[in-house]
Structure formats: C-alpha cells, structure tokens
Amino acid sequence: MKLSKSLIEILKAKSHGLTIAYLTTASFGGKPNVLPLPFTDVVEDELILFPDLFAQKTKVNLNENIHASISIFNDATNIQTVIEGTADVIQWGHPSRFKLFGLEAGAVLERWGDWDETVEAILEASEESARPSVYAQRGVIVFRPEKIVEVNQ
Numbered sequence: 001m002k003l004s005k006s007l008i009e010i011l012k013a014k015s016h017g018l019t020i021a022y023l024t025t026a027s028f029g030g031k032p033n034v035l036p037l038p039f040t041d042v043v044e045d046e047l048i049l050f051p052d053l054f055a056q057k058t059k060v061n062l063n064e065n066i067h068a069s070i071s072i073f074n075d076a077t078n079i080q081t082v083i084e085g086t087a088d089v090i091q092w093g094h095p096s097r098f099k100l101f102g103l104e105a106g107a108v109l110e111r112w113g114d115w116d117e118t119v120e121a122i123l124e125a126s127e128e129s130a131r132p133s134v135y136a137q138r139g140v141i142v143f144r145p146e147k148i149v150e151v152n153q
Contacts, residue, residue, distance in 0.1 A: 001145045002045050003072055010074045011040045011048060022071040023141065024048060025061035025087070033057040041112075049099055051112065052139040059089055062141075070143060080151040083143075091139035094102065101144045108140050 003011070010019050023035045035058050041049040048070065052059070062068070068087040073080045088100055097105025 001085075001148070003042060003048075003145065003148075006079075007072075007148070008042045008045060010017045010072065010077065010079070010081075011042050013039070018076075019072060019074045021048075021050070023058065023087070024071065025058050025068045025070060025145065026065055027061050028064035031061075033061050043108075047103065047147065048083075048143040049108065049112070049144065050141040050143065052091070052141055053117040054138070055141065058141065063089055068143060070145075082149045082151060084147040084149075085143055087141055087143040089139050089141050100142050103142060108142070112140050133147060 013019055013140055021040050026032045032086045037050045066086045066088055088101050090105045090108050094105040098105040115147050
C-alpha cells in the first residue's frame with residue numbers, strides 16, 4: 001500500500017513540528033506493547049522503518065504475532081493517523097541478501113548505519129536538525145501498512 005506524500009513527509013520528519021510514531025505490537029496471548037519512536041524512514045513509499053534501539057518486548061511480540069499498528073501524531077499539522085499492518089525485524093547478523101517484505105537486509109542496514117557507531121551521535125544531534133543522518137541501532141523494524149485511518153484533521 002503506497003503512502004501519501006504528506007504522510008511520508010510527516011514520518012520522515014520533513015514537515016514542521018514534532019512527529020512521534022507509536023508502534024503497537026501484541027504477543028500471541030494478546031499482551032500489548034507500545035514503543036514510541038521519534039525517528040522513522042520510508043522506503044519505496046510503502047514500507048516504514050524504525051530503529052531497533054533495545055526494543056526487546058517489541059521483538060518478542062513480533063516473533064509471536066506479526067500484526068502491528070502505528071499511531072502517528074504531528075503537533076504542527078494536528079493530524080492523527082492510525083496505520084494497521086504487519087512488521088518484522090532485520091537484524092545485524094542477517095545475511096546481506098536476506099529479504100523482508102522485498103527489502104534486502106544489507107541495503108537497509110547500510111542505509112541505517114552500524115551498531116558500532118556511538119549512540120552519542122544521536123544524542124548530540126542539534127535540536128534544530130534533531131534527526132541524525134545515520135542511526136546507531138541493533139537492527140531495523142520494517143512495517144508494511146495494510147490499512148490507514150485518518151483520525152482527525
């Protein structure tokens with residue numbers, strides 16, 4: 001499912017205001033976990049990427065149940081969106097040709113940086129840019145949207 005240009009701009013933090021995406025997963029037994037993530041990326045206008053920064057409960061839930069949802073709010077546009085879909089994780093250690101939702105692990109991990117990079121680089125990013133060009137993380141959570149609901153405008 002292709003995402004709208006305005007939603008992509010919000011997700012990539014290129015629009016004005018602060019955007020936080022809340023990734024919600026649930027275990028096989030229905031126990032939920034919500035992970036707030038201020039940094040996202042969009043690939044091919046249809047896959048949303050999140051850094052795996054110690055997202056242990058999220059990864060456990062995704063191992064049991066790939067269905068997930070994202071709630072997004074941007075304070076400048078006052079637009080609230082809920083996206084339902086499926087998700088999984090590309091981790092360091094996957095073969096570079098491993099594919100998830102059509103994405104090659106090597107290309108995604110190269111785009112997002114190596115865990116050996118210091119987390120301080122993220123913390124030291126200026127408030128003005130607030131979004132580092134490359135992230136330090138353990139892997140990348142890949143979310144494939146299936147249904148989009150605009151809550152309000």
